[in-house]
Amino acid sequence: MPLSLSDLNPALLKVEYAVRGELAIKAEAYRERLQEPNHGLPFDRIITANIGNPQAKGLDQKPITFSRQVAALTEYPPLIELGRDLFPADALARAKELCAEIGSIGAYSHSQGVPFIRRNVAKFIQERDGYPSDYNNIFLTTGASEGVSLLINMLITGPKDGILIPIPQYPLYTAALAQYSGVPIPYFLDESAGWLTRPDDVENAVQKAIAEGVKPKGLVVINPGNPTGSLLKEDAIRRLIQVAEKYSLVLLADEVYQDNLHRRDTQKFYSFKKIVSDLQSSVSLVSFHSISKGVTGECGRRGGYFETHNLSPEINALIYKMRSVTLCPPLAGQIGVDSLVRPPRPGDESYELWKKETDEIHQALASRTRIMAERLNQLEGATCVDSPGALYLFPRIYLSDKACKAARAAGKEPDTFYSLALLDATGICTVSGSGFGQKEGEFHYRLTCLCEGVDDYVGKLEKFHKTFMAKYAD
Ligand SMILES: Cc1ncc(COP(=O)(O)O)c(C=O)c1O
Known part of the structure; x- marks a missing residue:
């Protein structure tokens, strides 16, 4: 048959x-x-x-020149010598450093991602938020999707487990919930107020789910939103964290658009990690980022990371075990993440062009x-x-x-x-x-x-x- x-x-x-x-x-x-x-x-x-x-x-x-130069040089390291007159000094130095840390990009890396790159991610987070980040809590991924899917898989233990998702949402969430037989618990964004997330509506959705016999396990927040583009204010983030605390929900903060703000002089992106740290909250948080969006737009390179915060060592170890089943994210994607978190700085040869x-x-x-x-x-x-x-x-x-x-x-x-x-x-x-x-x-x-x-x-x-x-x- x-x-x-x-x-x-x-x-x-x-x-x-x-x-x-x-x-x-x-x-x-x-x-x-x-x-x-x-x-x-x-x-x-x-x-x-x-x-x-x-x-x-x-x-x-157009791809960002600096990232592609680093990508080309790390793909074919003899270019670092051959290309002395072709490539800017900072791209050459960066590639040399990465090659020394990684070895051949044709080899599997640590399943959690190259430790040196994870350290750079941790520094980026620390600079962004003003709070320490531990590179042991950083997991490099094949794009944000892989991390989201893994976390949803881990959280859903049976057909009555649910996860709160914004509506409208990016369909990765309903797709992953369907795949792992979890229940999507919708909370609606308020279009009349610019697609506002109302923490009270989230709480009402939690209570309704509980009344219907569904166990809410996680709260997904997409900030800035897809498809809405809305940006969460600091106070809303604070209140969402409190809702997550009250109902013991794991916060899944999808922050892949954190660099896509259209009024950059007046707007500010607040990460969940920062506000959770401000509040000294013990809420479990997993935050996702990616090289696919922002200004890099390297969707096909498949690179991203997630950071876990307030998860026990046992849970981190379980995540590590699951990541190791798929061996490692592609090295090209990991190098893309390195360029995302370490762009040229003022004074570097590539800075003007990058800017x-x-x-x-x-x-x-x-x-x-x-x-x-x-x-x-x-x-x-x-x-x-x-x-x-x-x-x-x-x-x-x-x-x-x-x-x-x-x-x-x-x-x-x-x-x-x-x-x-x-x-x-x-x-x-x-x-x-x-x-x-x-x-x-x-x-x-x-x-x-x-x-x-x-x-x-x-x-x-x-x-x-x-x-x-x-x-x-x-
Ligand atoms: C909100 C959101 N999260 C995650 C992703 C997936 O990103 P990646 O390419 O890093 O898997 C997308 C892609 O469009 C997205 O819009």
Whole structure:
């Protein structure tokens, strides 16, 4: 008998990950069709507004030169001698130092990650927060996703264990909970207040879950948020920590967008680690970071780390054991983490270029986000929180009964129906709000702010929106 789906773990069939779902697949098919001379499509390019993958084809964010130089030199160490006149002195010195610490990057490293790189991560955290960080509590990972998935796996002991997740959320969380048969306990962010996290709502969600026989084990916070881009204020973080303490929840702080703030002169990112330390709280905390976001955008290199805080040595040892089953994260990703936490400093040969490159990325992202939010807010039947951080906007669309009926007749969620029609008409690929979760009867879609040529494609989006709304006017 050939293997059939029913022979496999049924939990996997429940996993959903909309970011790479129906819309992305259709966009890919259109992209191929566009190669044909008579493609017959009403657009000539796909606008990749569905994924936070800055260096993806079509988005083409340039990698940071310094990190790539270190990557190239550590990949092929003879270049350190051969490239004396080609590479800046600080990149050469950095590569030499890393090669001396690591040896060949073709070898497995310590399962927790190269100790030298973990020490650099600990220093970065200490400088950021003003509190010590122990490199023994740093685990380098294959991107933040791997760490999140491991922690969720560890926390879920049975089908009645749950984890609080923000709604809307990044679908990694619902996917991991489905995979490990845990219960997602939603707490809703307040869109009318700029996607605010209200600690009281979190507490109410905890109590409701308990009343329904679910045991809350963890509290996920995404700061800045995906898909909302919202940034938590210090006081909200404080109160969330208190809720976690009160109900003995492990805090899972997803801080992969900590460097993506659009109003950097007035905003400040507060890490959970800092506030937990301010409060001298004993709450268990795991904080995640990644090289995929920020200004590095090295998604394909797969590098990240998590820091555990207030976890017992036995639990850290168990995490270590589980990490060692997969041997080690890729060395290229670990070196990427080193460049993330040790960028060039003023006075270093690479500093000026690094500053120019990173400033340009921050500015472009901030200006695209602002322009798109402004224009979306002028549309009838749409509103959009002008997000202060991350890489996304999550506009709300007000769809008529007629549009909803047409969507259901086509077997689609109404916002998926809208997003598919947008893709068909303009080549703009988004992700519909149902993939992230939203309040019953509300509709959204997520738009990334990474694509150049905003004026051109927002114009197309506006035209499409007006036509769609007119077609389905009740
Ligand atoms: C909130 C959030 N967490 C984690 C990840 C995964 O990051 P990584 O590429 O480091 O696995 C993403 C990716 O988009 C994300 O948006």
